[in-house]
Amino acid sequence: GAGVSQSPSNKVTEKGKDVELRCDPISGHTALYWYRQSLGQGLEFLIYFQGNSAPDKSGLPSDRFSAERTGGSVSTLTIQRTQQEDSAVYLCASSWGQGRSYGYTFGSGTRLTVV
Amino acid sequence: GENVEQHPSTLSVQEGDSAVIKCTYSDSASNYFPWYKQELGKGPQLIIDIRSNVGEKKDQRIAVTLNKTAKHFSLHITETQPEDSAVYFCAASTGANSKLTFGKGITLSVRP
Numbered sequence: 001g002a003g004v005s006q007s008p009s010n011k012v013t014e015k016g017k018d019v020e021l022r023c024d025p026i027s028g029h030t031a032l033y034w035y036r037q038s039l040g041q042g043l044e045f046l047i048y049f050q051g052n053s054a055p056d057k058s059g060l061p062s063d064r065f066s067a068e069r070t071g072g073s074v075s076t077l078t079i080q081r082t083q084q085e086d087s088a089v090y091l092c093a094s095s096w097g098q099g100r101s102y103g104y105t106f107g108s109g110t111r112l113t114v115v
Numbered sequence: 116g117e118n119v120e121q122h123p124s125t126l127s128v129q130e131g132d133s134a135v136i137k138c139t140y141s142d143s144a145s146n147y148f149p150w151y152k153q154e155l156g157k158g159p160q161l162i163i164d165i166r167s168n169v170g171e172k173k174d175q176r177i178a179v180t181l182n183k184t185a186k187h188f189s190l191h192i193t194e195t196q197p198e199d200s201a202v203y204f205c206a207a208s209t210g211a212n213s214k215l216t217f218g219k220g221i222t223l224s225v226r227p
Binding site for chain 2: 059
């Protein structure tokens with residue numbers, strides 16, 4: 001696609017439920033990143049994919065968070081047993097990766113609200 | 116790991132004036148420094164970036180300067196316009212296979 005697409009754009013869920021957030025990167029971009037942005041805060045790194053593998057998942061806050069990427073394209077971030085502190089905007093970005101431009105292209109994010 | 120700091124958290128300028136936003140970083144191995152602009156309800160958008168082998172880069176009204184010795188880099192916006200009002204993030208990384216570490220962002224307001 002022309003840009004990074006994220007769905008849903010908004011998600012309200014009850015505490016304790018599981019949620020899945022989807023990211024569809026720019027076609028051909030091998031690198032994919034998930035970040036979290038809490039209200040008034042900067043961007044907190046969660047996980048990085050190169051192809052289908054995740055060489056850096058150091059930012060995942062707990063074992064309730066997991067992510068996968070299939071076919072070197074779409075990625076899904078899953079949060080199990082959601083807590084109120086998980087409320088944030090979850091941003092996905094993609095880039096060409098090694099040997100090409102380093103610049104990220106971000107999606108518009110998924111605003112997650114846990115009630 | 117890398118730590119990127121951005122000060123102040125807000126900046127207000129008169130339309131037509133220049134704005135300068137500064138960031139510092141901690142990891143001397145960092146070699147890529149992008150700036151992102153985020154408008155309300157949107158994801159951050161890359162506006163300019165610089166690599167460690169150059170000291171300055173310009174693109175129309177915006178420029179970025181890098182001082183590797185002092186480990187700081189700055190975004191310069193000239194002839195500011197109301198549409199420049201947004202949150203600006205600086206970031207740093209050590210290369211293509213490493214994550215970007217972002218500063219906390221600065222809210223720039225351009226007064227008409």
